[in-house]
Structure formats: C-alpha cells, structure tokens
Amino acid sequence: MSSTDVVIPCYRYGHFLRDCVQTVLTQSGVTLRVLIIDDASPDDTAEVAQELARADSRVTVLKHASNRGHIATFNEGIAWAAADYLVLLSADDYLLPGSLARSARMMDDHPSVGLVFGRAIVQEDDRREVVAAPAGLGQGTRILSGTEFIHLSRAKNIVIAPTVMVRTSLQKKLGGYSAQLTHSGDMGMWLRFAAHAEVGFIDRAQAVYRRHTANMSTTYSPEQDLAQRKEAFEVFLSSCAPVLANVDDLRTWFVNELALDAVRSASRAFNEGAMGLSDRLCEAALKIDPKVEGTPPWLALACKRRLGRRAWQLLQPAADRVRQMLAR
Template sequence: MSSIDVIVPCYRYGHFLRECVKSVLSQSVPDVRVLIIDDASPDNTNEVAVDLAGQDSRVSVLRHFTNKGHIATFNEGIEWASADYFLLLSADDYLLPGALGRAIALMDNHPEVGFTFGKAIMLNDHAMAEQPIMNEGSWRILEGLEFIEFSGARNIVFAPTVVVRTELQKRLGGYRAELTHAGDMEMWLRFAAHASVGMTDAYQAVYRRHSENMSLEYLGKSWLPDLQQRAYAFNSFFQTCSDVLPNAQQLHRKLLWLLACEAVGFASAAFNEGKMEVSEAISEFALGICPDIKRSLPWAKLACKRAMSYETWRALQPIVDKIRK
C-alpha cells in the first residue's frame, strides 16, 4: 500500500493531542509518518508531543518558539511531506478506524482523483452527536467541475477527512495567507480545477465542536466575516485557476449569485432579530458582489419587510409563519 504523511498542527490543544495522534498510528496502513508542529503553545503540548515521539519512531516533533499562526504552520507541513499522500489533521480532531486505508485504496485505483473526503461525526463539549457510524461506505468520483458546482457557495468538506495526493498538493502550492478562515474551501476548489474528487458516505473522522474552536469563535461574531471570506476565496480561486476552467467567468458569477442569495437570507434573519445595522451591512455586501441580486425574490421580500418597518413586521410575523406551515 502507498505511504502517507500526516501533519498535526497544535496550538493549546495538548489535552486533545494524544487521542489525535493515536488515531493515526492505529490505522491499518503500514507506511505512515506523523509530524506534530507545536506552534508555541503555552500549555503542555510540547511535553505530550515529545512523549508520543519517544513511544513511536513514526512520530516527529517540530516546536515553534514564536507563534506563526495556522496558515504558516499548515504550509510548513506541506513542505515537509514526501509520501504519496498527505493529510492535515488538527490536534483537536481524530480519525475513525479504516479511514486512511479506505481513502488510499480509492486513490491508488483512481490516479485521476486529487483528493478524497467523507463524513465526519460531530463531537461537542458534552457528548458525541448521535450518528450511525458507517465503517464501510460507497464511493463516488466527481469530475472537478462537478464538485465545484455541487459545492456551490458553501464548503461541504470536513477537513479532517481529506486525504490529498502529495505531488499535486506541492504543485498547486500552499494555503493563501489572506484566507485565514476560508483557506481550506479555496484549496478544495483549487484541487478540483486540476483533478477529480473522491467522496464517500463513510464516516472518516471525528470533528470536535468546542468552546475553543477557532472557527466557531469566528463564526459566532456575525454572518458577515464568513460571507466576506468566502467571496475572497472565490476571487482568489478564479484569479489563479480560470485558465483551466471552462466558462470560468460564468461559473464565477453563478457562485457569487449563490453566495449573495445566502447573504440576503442572513440579512433577513438579522432584520427579524432587530439587528438593523447588521442587516444593512450584509445586504450591501450581497449587492456589492452580485448587483443582479436586487432583482431576486429574496431581495424583494427583504425590501417589503423593511418598507413596513420592524414593528409592523414583528406584529405580522406570526401570521406569516402560520401561512408558511
């Protein structure tokens, strides 16, 4: 079976690190290496990492003495990788049994596939979400353009389930420094512009949702930063990959239209909550990335609500909700 390198970037996740690394080392693949990168964590990350490396020669440790941030750390891992395949696994997530074997087998048999991904089980602060664990699942291979259109304006990929072809990863380059919160989404699009994508309905990893999640803290601020990052991701993607995509401009407009529709929905939800400034900012964002959104039905509905004032809408909303049911 082919080889795989796994980078485990870790910042303040020392209490999760052992479970993460053990989940990799216990996979049914004979040739696996793990590089733990401690990004100057103030907790016990280094002690745990050194202990894991002492117990298993497949584990190496790199420690930063100043914090470089997640993007630089990810790219450092990409530079280190030399195996056939590569996985970037956050220290607070972990793999499910057989995940690497399933992904590698598919990619060994289908050299046109640039990366694979699957389902992930959500694990919150209190307990694992009740989801059936499928140890074996069917695979579907999507053409790159099919994956891009299937994804639409959203990131449908759970990062801990992604196994990429290392040679293609190095050829495409690392994560964009400006895409601090949508870099993975842009990366999957970049891969899809150059290769097919393997998708399985098997559960490949466990994704933790906890109070320390950088992404959850970011998303909790408001809807607008996430929408802006996705727009930046699309712009960056098409700037670098338009030459290998058919009808790139049309596809770019379609994705921005979908993102603008989603933004108008958030603007409407903000209006319902009485957050008028937020609603205005999000709708202005939608109009900025896609002026045609002003001719859409969601925009017309939002305009009607604004025209009748928040107080009037609140009085009518129960009636409208009842009609919708």
Template sequence: MFLTTTRVLSGLDFIALSGARNIVLSSTVVVRTSLQNRLGGYLADLPYASGMEMWLRPAAHGDVGVIAADQAVYRAHAGNMSSEPSREQDLLQRKPAIEHFLNNSAARLTNADHLRARLHHVLALEAVGRASAAFSERAMESSADLSRLVVSFDPNVQRTRRWWWLACKRVLGLRGWQRVRPAVEWLISVSRNARR
C-alpha cells in the same frame, strides 16, 4: 452538503457542488503530495475561507473522489476557527477566496467567467438569508451590513424572491414583522407540505 454515495466527480462538478462554501473537512482529504506542493497551502490572510479556496484548487486540476463513509471525527469546541467569524467576516472572506481561486485557475477552467458569476450569485443569496435572519433576531445593524454585502457580491440578487422578502420585512418594520411572522411561517409550512 454531504454526498451519500461513493463516486468520482469531475473537478467542475465538485466546484459547482461547493456552492461558494467549504464542503471538505481537512482531516478527511488525501491529495497527491506533488500536486499539493505545486498548488500551495492555506492563504494566511483569509483564515476563515482559506480551506474552501485550497480545496477548490485541486478540483481545477482533476477529478475528485468521494467516499461516502465516516473518515474522521470532528470535535467542535469554542476555539474552532469555524466558530469565530461574524456573519459578515465569513462572507467577506469567501469572496476574495473565490476570486483568488478563479484568478489562479482560470486557465484550467473552461467556464471561469460563468463560474465566477454563479459563485457570486450563490454567495449573495446566502448573504440575503443571513440579513433576513439578522433582521428577525433584531440585529438591525448586522442586517443592514449584510444587505450592503449582497449588492456588492451580485446586484442582480435584488430581483430575487429572497431579496423581495427581506424588503417586505423592512417595510413592515420589526414590530409589524413580529405581529405577522407566525401567520407567514404557518403559510410557508402549509405551502411546503402541499408541494410534497
């Protein structure tokens, strides 16, 4: 998610906006050297999620300015770290990154427990979406693995519409889902257009 206006966000607003994912391209960041030295750099044991965690840390110490203009050019290639993790690896690393951030910044955050619950919930919802996509792509083992992650991130997600939708797909089975999928997707698009 990119902001379209230049503004200053409170650190808590930036953390909430992140939604348990990295929204910062490293080449576009300016941080006071003294603060960066005090907070440290990337976590070597979390190569896919350390950027997210590292940019949350300064937000716990102050406001975040956002300049809504091109700051750099990002080149995607086969060696990008962001293109390496599997669906599961990415999510599996984001949870400990969130925990590391919150455990080390809790004293500076007035709502650390609420924030932890919210970030875990957001992460679990993303895992449900990925499990559903994996099911539709016939990657059943990946879908099952992601479903187990959902429950470990936030069991309450099992009460959401997304989880119910995935459960319905599983009851139908792959063949049944493939048969009804066009009609379901048509109904979803009609519903979305009606809301506009």
C-alpha cells in the same frame, strides 16, 4: 500498501493532542508517518508531543521558537510530506477507525482523484451529530468531476477538513495555502484541487470535528466570512484560470451565489430578531452583487421587513406549511 503522512499542527491544543494522535496511530491498512508541529504553544503541547514521539518511532515533532500562525504551519507540513497521500489534521479533531484506509483505497483505485473527503461527526461538549452529505450530492460513495464539485460547493465550503486526504504529488504541484485566506484557506484549496483533478466522496463518517469556543472560525463575523469566501474564489480563479473554461461566467455565477447566501443569512437573522445583523448582511449582499435586489429571496425578505417582525412571527408558521407543500 499505500503510504500516508499525517501532519498535526498544534497551538494551545495540548489537552486534545494525545487523543488526536492515538486515533491516527491506530489506523490500519496504510503505512504511516506523523508530524506534530508545535507552533510555540504556551501550554503542555511540547511535553505531550515528545512523549508521543518517544513512544512511537513513526512520530516526529517540530517545535517553533515563536508563533508562525496556521497558514505558515500548514505549508511547513506540506513541504515535509513525502508519502503517496497527505492528511492535515488539526489537533482538536480526530479520525474514526478505518478512515485512512478507505480514503487511500479510493485514491489507489482512481488515479484521477486528487482529493477525497467524507462525512464527519460534529462534537460539541457531550453532544454528537453526524453531518449530512452536501445538498445535491445524493447518497452513496462517488467520484465527482472537478466541475461537479465546484458547482456543488456553490458559495460555501462543503468539506469538513479532518475528513480530507489529498494526493501529495498534486498538493506539491498546487503549492501551499494562501496567506491572504486566513479564514477561507481550506475552501480555496479544495477548489484548486477540483480545477486539476476529480474529487472523491466517501459516504461514511471519517472524522470527528470538535466545535468549541476556541475554534478559529468563531473569531470571524458573518460579514468577514462573506468577504473571505469572496477572496477565496478570486484567488482560485486567478491561480487556476489557465485550466478553467469560462472564467468570467464562473465569477458571475459565484458572485450571485454568494450574494444570495448573504440574503438567506439576513433572512434567518431577521427571524431570530437580530435586526442589526440582518441589515448589515443585506448591505453586504448588495455590495457583492447589486443585481441580487431583484431575486425572489431578496423580495421575500423585503416583504417580511415591511410587515415587521411581530406580524411575521404570526404568519411564519403558515408560510412554512406552504413551503413544505410546494416542496413535495
């Protein structure tokens, strides 16, 4: 039976921690160790963690005397890991039954796979929504080449972190998370894995991602998000250049994709009446790739801006119908 280490960093999530850990300990089909890292939380994280450790010998607790931040905490967990496979699970998320066994089975059956991910359920208050598979992936569980995964990702992070299991030996080879990527560290890590191994996708909900106001991702503006994604790709290219073909072409492609994503976001902001944000995203797109100015999404947004929002609101339903007809 394959062994799996689950690292659970926790900062101010003591109220989530017990439920998170229990969903790990009740998994079947793998041998388990759990490490809870309390990053000097000011809440009851330490007390909850120690109770869990006393109740189950598979649970170990590390407590920081001062807050070290999520990147250092993740890397501490990676250094601790010794099992066949590794899962980094935020304390505010939790696993669904059977998820570890499904991921481990794929790893066991396909030694060339370095990372496995799946669908997730996003939970916000009392609402739950199953996240669709990434666009272009199609239906069904499958194995992707690293190149397929990179191009499927385009300029975005298409993987929801709590669904991920990685091969520990490859994680150790790649090293830990980059201190530069405080917001896009996950995206950068998935790309690094794809440069060195195949990627498995399980077409089932594997974990629950909680969306709430304390999520770290909510502290970044759209412009900061774009900058961090660009930085993630630069770190990926520089660290993985020896194993990548056509690095310059890949950089050009990504910069264009990121700029187009910024324009599409600017267009959505325009539709919602956030005109200042739309302008800033257009400026960001041009800064990322000046050539985006001649693309169809840019020209479409330019037409909308010339019309003005009031006129566009009247025309938008007809434009949406035309798009739907063309997509058939």
